[in-house]
Amino acid sequence: MTAARGAQAVKCLVWDLDNTLWDGVLLEGDRVRVRPEALALLRTFDERGILQSLASRSEHDVAISKLRELGLHHYFVVPQVNWGAKSASVREIARRLNLGLDSIAFVDDDPFERDEVQASLPGVLVLDAADLASLPDLPALSPRVVTREARHRRGMVKADLARAAAEETMVPGEFLTSVGMVLTIADAEEGDLERIEELTTRTNQLNSTGYTYPHAELEAMRVSGLHRLLIASLDDRYGTYGKIGVAVVELGERHWLLRLLLMSCRVMSRGVGKVLLSHVLMEAARAGMPLRAEFIHTDSNRPMYLTLKLAGFAEVDRLDGAIVLEHDHAAIDPFPAHIRVLVTERSVRAAP
Secondary structure: OOOOOOOOOOEEEEEOOEOOOEEEEEHOOOEEEHHHHHHHHHHHHHHOOOOEEEEEEEOHHHHHHHHHHHHOHEEOOOOOEEEOOHHHHHHHHHHHHHOOOEEEEEEEEEEHHHHHHHOOOOOOEEEEHHHHHHHHHOOHHHHOOOOHHOOOOHHHHHHHHHHHHHHOOOOHHHHHHOOOOEEEEOOOOOHHHHHHHHHHHHHHOOOOOOOOHHHHHHHHHHHOOEEEEEEEEEOOOOOEEEEEEEEEEEOOOOOOOEEEEEEEHHHHHHHOOHHHHHHHHHHHOOOOOOOOEEOOOOOOOOHHHHHHHOOOOEEEEOOOOEEEEOOOOOOOOOOOOOEEEOOOOOOOOOOO
């Protein structure tokens, strides 16, 4: 089996406004006009599933009003328009969207502002507004596949923000039980493979190995009978999160091996991270097979390591840079009461 470590992709492009998104300075009375190449980029990156936001020095209400007048306000999530440092605005955007700074790009016409962001946030990809025409060709802004989830990502993130706002008004713990979460676990079908590829390249914190698999290898595993390729989707009363979890299980003769377990960072606070893991453990126990899991440390995936350890996995080996852990099936965490779990996968015959 071959597997490659994925390169970091930009998940959110943060725009400046004056002389970047539009020509002119709004508060100086200029009759600002949206740059045609900027308008094309808004549409292109939205269709590619790249979120877009704002870090601009201006009066918030005036700038947002102008964006509404221009019919562009809907493109931007958690916009930061204020008189503070742009690095602080970029940091706040990353926090609100639960994104790593190394998945953020920032574009501005002013070299001072670009240098300030770069010096304060070295992980951010800083871009010159003079180069707008070339941005669609940058590898970090050019996902190899664009899935249905990608094309609807802005809407799903705005639903996430609505959930977060509602949660703030409720007693801690009540919100999760009130939203009617349904997690569906299924064997992946051919039409799911592009989404699986996308998740492996975009998911960093809740990712056990960082492996990415090409489409052909995913299809081979899907039909081999020697693997389980599972995909999980999540819905609640606010709408769908889409397909947010993947497990790749190798069905060995002496044990099963969890080659990859990942869960979208968007659902980190929803208590679903361990559900897919518990399900795989239950399936392995029913089949009479020990379950092992590979784990490879990255700069950001410690949350997944803690998930494995808290679930009862213990280290048993190290192989080719990977930690190998094993679960003895002594105690498997039940599914949380606030999540309804639907399983539509095929069953696996128990070991003789």
